[in-house]
């Protein structure tokens with residue numbers, strides 16, 4: 660594989676190993692806008708039209724920070740230009756941005772057509788930024804997780820759990836908010852395997868136990884292209900809606916609203932989360948363009964008979 664291009668990203672997007680402090684002057688409330696699932700691409704521009712109205716809405720909101728929870732690109736898992744194009748757009752926001760990878764950026768389940776692997780994660784780190792991070796204010800610790808490696812029994816997964824335990828333990832008196840691409844569960848915290856849609860049962864239980872032990876205030880995710888809020892124990896759960904498209908009847912119905920928008924998380928001594936539908940976004944539905952954007956693998960052809 661060729662070496663990924665390096666982009667001139669803002670400092671916020673560059674790889675960091677250590678905890679960073681916000682560079683805005685701290686005052687409360689701190690307003691974080693969570694955007695997610697933009698699915699941008701120069702070669703498959705089906706959802707690009709929603710970027711400008713989203714960026715305008717973000718600018719109008721004047722947030723202190725933007726967090727993108729993944730599926731930045733249509734196919735960054737295989738196409739470098741998709742990551743370059745999408746990261747450049749993200750960089751044009753005139754506000755500090757943190758970003759996490761989604762399954763379409765770095766791959767997903769073992770055995771799938773695009774399993775998450777070191778090559779794909781390294782490309783993300785080179786071109787966009789860290790795949791996990793910790794950022795602090797004086798009252799809050801924000802933790803970004805790479806949720807695509809959860810449940811794949813890799814060394815990366817164990818390293819991330821070790822890192823997460825340290826990040827939680829070292830939060831001291833700060834409240835904790837966690838961001839990730841995938842939700843912890845779809846219908847119930849004790850549900851079994853949901854395959855594509857949520858964290859697998861074993862890593863889910865490990866996360867939920869840690870969240871209870873460290874009194875995590877918020878877990879905010881994307882991935883489902885639906886807006887939903889709930890709680891588990893004392894942790895607030897938020898699924899931010901996508902800005903690109905909703906999924907129609909091609910997928911089973913799930914909790915949450917099929918809307919396009921974003922989420923606003925307001926931090927004081929507590930966190931208040933709000934799901935916002937953005938009317939300026941075009942209501943694209945994946946079902947209408949799935950064969951163009953994400954063509955499914957062709958059915959196996961009978962083996963050629965050769966004499």
Ligand SMILES: [Fe+2]
Pocket residue numbers: 696698729730761882883884901
């Ligand atoms: Fe997505």
